[in-house]
Amino acid sequence: MKVLVGVKRVLDPQVKARVKADKSGIDLTNAKMTMNPFDENAVEEAIRLREAGTVEEVVALSIGAAKSEETLRNALALGADRAILVLTEDVLEPLAIAKVFKAIVEKESPDLVLVGKQAIDDDCNQTGQMLSALLGWPQATFASKLELADGTAQVTREVDSGLETINVNMPAVVSVDLRLNEPRYASLPNVMKAKRKPLEKMDLADLGLDTANRMTTIEVMEPPARAAGVIVESVAELVEKLRNEAKVI
Amino acid sequence: MSILVIAEHDNASLVGATLNTVTAAQQIGGDIDLLIAGNGCAAAAQAAAQVAGVNRVLLADDASLEGQLAENVANLVVSLAGNYTHVLTAATTFGKNFMPRAAALLDMSQISEISEVISADTFVRPVYAGNAMAKVQSSDSIKLITVRTTKFDAAAETGGSAAVEAVAVAADSGLSRFVGLAASESERVELTSASIVISGGRGMQNGENFHMLDSIADKLGAAVGASRAAVDAGFVPNDYQVGQTGKVIAPDLYIAVGISGAIQHLAGMKDSKTIVAINKDSEAPIFQVADYGLVADLFEAVPELDKAL
Numbered sequence: 001m002k003v004l005v006g007v008k009r010v011l012d013p014q015v016k017a018r019v020k021a022d023k024s025g026i027d028l029t030n031a032k033m034t035m036n037p038f039d040e041n042a043v044e045e046a047i048r049l050r051e052a053g054t055v056e057e058v059v060a061l062s063i064g065a066a067k068s069e070e071t072l073r074n075a076l077a078l079g080a081d082r083a084i085l086v087l088t089e090d091v092l093e094p095l096a097i098a099k100v101f102k103a104i105v106e107k108e109s110p111d112l113v114l115v116g117k118q119a120i121d122d123d124c125n126q127t128g129q130m131l132s133a134l135l136g137w138p139q140a141t142f143a144s145k146l147e148l149a150d151g152t153a154q155v156t157r158e159v160d161s162g163l164e165t166i167n168v169n170m171p172a173v174v175s176v177d178l179r180l181n182e183p184r185y186a187s188l189p190n191v192m193k194a195k196r197k198p199l200e201k202m203d204l205a206d207l208g209l210d211t212a213n214r215m216t217t218i219e220v221m222e223p224p225a226r227a228a229g230v231i232v233e234s235v236a237e238l239v240e241k242l243r244n245e246a247k248v249i
Numbered sequence: 250m251s252i253l254v255i256a257e258h259d260n261a262s263l264v265g266a267t268l269n270t271v272t273a274a275q276q277i278g279g280d281i282d283l284l285i286a287g288n289g290c291a292a293a294a295q296a297a298a299q300v301a302g303v304n305r306v307l308l309a310d311d312a313s314l315e316g317q318l319a320e321n322v323a324n325l326v327v328s329l330a331g332n333y334t335h336v337l338t339a340a341t342t343f344g345k346n347f348m349p350r351a352a353a354l355l356d357m358s359q360i361s362e363i364s365e366v367i368s369a370d371t372f373v374r375p376v377y378a379g380n381a382m383a384k385v386q387s388s389d390s391i392k393l394i395t396v397r398t399t400k401f402d403a404a405a406e407t408g409g410s411a412a413v414e415a416v417a418v419a420a421d422s423g424l425s426r427f428v429g430l431a432a433s434e435s436e437r438v439e440l441t442s443a444s445i446v447i448s449g450g451r452g453m454q455n456g457e458n459f460h461m462l463d464s465i466a467d468k469l470g471a472a473v474g475a476s477r478a479a480v481d482a483g484f485v486p487n488d489y490q491v492g493q494t495g496k497v498i499a500p501d502l503y504i505a506v507g508i509s510g511a512i513q514h515l516a517g518m519k520d521s522k523t524i525v526a527i528n529k530d531s532e533a534p535i536f537q538v539a540d541y542g543l544v545a546d547l548f549e550a551v552p553e554l555d556k557a558l
Contacts, residue, residue, distance in 0.1 A: 016512065017377035026381055038494075094349065095358045120493070120513075122376050124361045125345050129319065130353035138424035139319055141346050144487070154428070159342040160441065160496065162488055165428035166318065178477075178494060179487060214358040218371065218384040226519065229540040231531075235553040238525065238543050246523045246540065248445070248502040249469060249558070 001148075002057045003046040004110035005080065006101060006128075007039040009064055009071040010121045017121075023219040026121075035071050038116025040078075040183040041176045045146060046114050047079035048181065054148055057081050059108060063100050065089055069199065076194035077186035083197070084108075088204035088211075094122075096211035098130035103207050105135060110171065112153070117142050117175040128175035138168035141175040250279030250369060253307075253329060255322075255338040255348075258285060258293035263300070265442045266339035268406060269398035271300055274337050276366040276401070280304040283411070284329065286322055286418075288315040294413045301408035311418040316427025317343065323350035324419045330355055330391055334369070340395035340497075341441075352393040359393045360385065364400040378493040378516035398441075399499035399520055433488045440491065443472035445502045448491055448518070449484070450476040452507020452528065452547055456484040461551045462506060468558045474498070476508045492517035507547045510535030527551070 011017060012032040020027045035043075049055040060075035062068040063086040072083035086100050105113060113132075118125035132139035140146075144163065145156035148170070157164045158177045186194070204211065232238045242249045252274045257264040267283075274281045281302060285294040286309040294308040307329065313321050326347065330336050336351070338344035340362040352359040364382070365373035371386045375397070440446060447462050447469070459473065466473050474496070475489040491498055493516035503521035508514060510526070510533055518524070519538045526539035529546050536542040543550060 011377070013378075013512065017380040019381050026377060093358050095353060095356075098353055118494075120378065122361075123378065123493070124359070126349035126352070126359050126361060129346065129349035130359075133323065133350040133353035138422075139346075139350060140425070141319070142342060157342075158487055159430070160488070162430060162432040164316075164430045166316070166425050167428055168425040169423075179481070214387060214389045215360070216386045216388070218386055220376070221373075221382045221384065223375070223379055223382050226524075226538050226540075229524070229536070229538075229542055231536070231542045231544060235543065235545075235550055235557055238541055239554065239557045241541055242502070242523070242525070246502070248523050 001055045001112070002059065002108065002110045003049060003055050003112045003114060004105060004108055005042050005046045005058060005060050005075065006113070006115040007043065007060055007062050007071050007075050008036040008119045009033050009062065009068045010036045010119055013037055013120055019220055019222050023221060025217065025220050035074050036116050036119045038118060038176060038178065041178055041180045042114040042116050043075050043078050043080060044181045044183040045176060049148070059084065059110070061101065061104055063088065063092065063097055072199055073194050074186065076197040076199070077191045078184060081197065083199040085199060085201045086204055086207070087201055092211055093213050093215060094124050094126035094130055096213065097127050098134055099209050099211060100204065100207060101127070101131045102134045103209060112171060113173045115173065115175050117177055128173050132173035135173070138172045140166055140168050140172060142177045143174050144177050144179045146174060146180065250277065250334045251332065252277060252279050252281045252335040252337060253284055253333040254281060255284050255286070255326060255336065255344065256293070256297055257339055257341060257343045258287065258290060260287055260290045261292045262296045263293060265403060266341050266398040268300065268403035269401040270337050270339045270396045271302060271404035272401040273363065273366060273396045274335070275302055275404065277335055277369055279334065282307055284309065286314050286325055287317060288312050298411040298413050299407045299409050301405035303409045303411040306411045306413045307416045308413050309416050309418045313418060313421035318425050318427055319347040319350050320422035320424045322347040323354060324422060326351040327354045328419060329416065333391060335392045335394060337394045337396055339398050344395050348393055348395055355391060357389040357391050357393050358387065359395065360387055361395050362397040363394055364397045378512055379519065380512065397497065399497055433486055437466060438470065438472045440472045440474050440496050441498055444500050445469045445471035446474050446498060446500045447471050447504040447506065448474035448476065448508060449479055449506050450508030451478040451482060453479055453484055459485055461555070464555050465551070465558060476511070476514045505535050506551060508535055509533045510538065
């Protein structure tokens with residue numbers, strides 16, 4: 001069995017996003033970048049499936065700028081067997097990413113695609129669902145548990161009202177939530193080994209796909225700031241303020 | 250303009266988020282139809298017909314819609330979308346599941362989690378966990394949109410008298426099967442609909458200590474939430490989680506107890522009207538968004554607060 005895992009290079013979640021002065025976007029100059037945290041869970045799950053003998057090969061895919069190679073090398077250091085980078089300097093919308101992803105799925109014929117449920121930069125939460133739609137495959141989103149057996153996947157999903165379980169035919173696209181597993185760290189020897197693992201690069205233009213964006217970002221703004229609060233000295237003062245000033249209790 | 254709102258429901262009644270989505274639809278303007286899709290959901294359709302401002306209720310009641318699997322719901326939405334300029338649903342786990350699938354099948358982009366309607370094709374949406382707001386304009390012929398419901402008031406549940414019309418349902422995709430739902434068992438109000446929420450973080454130290462918050466929640470009619478750190482530590486179940494990757498809420502009063510205020514937690518609660526932070530670390534980032542901060546050991550302050558209420 002083969003697993004294809006999608007990984008995206010994003011601003012490190014510990015770094016506060018800063019809006020550019022010209023409001024054209026977020027300033028990523030010299031910012032610390034990392035693998036999207038949900039994608040780390042997807043990579044971890046794929047590696048565990050291979051370690052368990054369920055899966056023979058784990059292929060990592062990234063679609064983005066040349067520096068996404070760092071993110072793929074990280075996936076290789078964590079244990080992916082090889083990587084594919086589709087190069088584009090454009091920032092593609094999830095629909096376009098799903099189309100590119102589909103083209104790679106058609107080349108690679110994986111039995112399972114794993115992706116993070118959302119990227120923490122655009123917070124779209126779309127790519128996995130869109131990819132499965134374009135492939136005509138079933139989807140299982142927000143997975144916190146995954147079990148493969150007899151050509152199907154039993155997936156526990158984190159939904160607003162609790163935990164939902166569904167059973168999907170394979171091949172399938174599974175988008176993963178943070179509680180699916182605890183991602184490992186790459187060891188130094190594995191980081192060194194990852195430099196020699198195969199990483200195939202291709203240009204987006206060579207795939208001949210329509211990846212034009214449908215949306216224009218008019219501006220990116222700072223969120224409205226909250227007025228500064230006050231420090232109260234005691235519980236009694238807090239209760240008094242909530243009753244008489246904020247009038248919320 | 251004509252707008253289709255995909256309702257979230259439990260077969261008997263509408264989930265509150267649907268009412269906020271109707272308000273977002275009203276701000277876009279035009280005739281609003283509500284789709285109720287499920288198995289044995291006629292009662293929800295009757296409830297939907299009462300919502301103020303709804304033109305028609307479309308009822309898709311079929312065994313294949315049991316569990317509202319994304320594949321079957323998306324196919325249904327695709328079969329109806331051609332009649333509309335906009336298709337809206339709440340940005341809940343229900344809406345986020347099927348809507349991108351429907352969008353891709355229609356070869357349309359999806360506009361995720363809008364927080365403001367500027368015009369029929371221009372919207373504001375939070376990015377980077379709400380640390381920035383993007384104003385985006387869509388060129389798609391059908392706008393498929395999920396709505397951040399905390400940013401829109403709820404439409405009136407009554408006052409409408411829409412006709413209920415049955416719609417045809419495509420065959421079961423056969424791709425997936427609903428196995429079951431382990432619903433969280435709580436007698437309290439739902440986090441997403443509570444007007445007061447009290448949440449605990451890693452500072453609570455264990456699950457047992459969360460009972461201290463229960464007593465205050467009972468007195469205030471509040472829901473109990475938690476930070477991701479508290480959930481990951483196993484103190485409380487995952488459906489307690491407030492944050493970028495949990496529930497995004499905006500109650501009238503949010504009380505954060507022993508929560509440091511990680512970026513991803515703030516993203517889930519910073520639109521609350523009044524925020525209270527109780528934390529012994531005066532440098533904790535939570536104090537930067539708090540209207541009232543109390544620098545104190547929670548194990549002293551919480552019992553004292555309980556007594557004072």
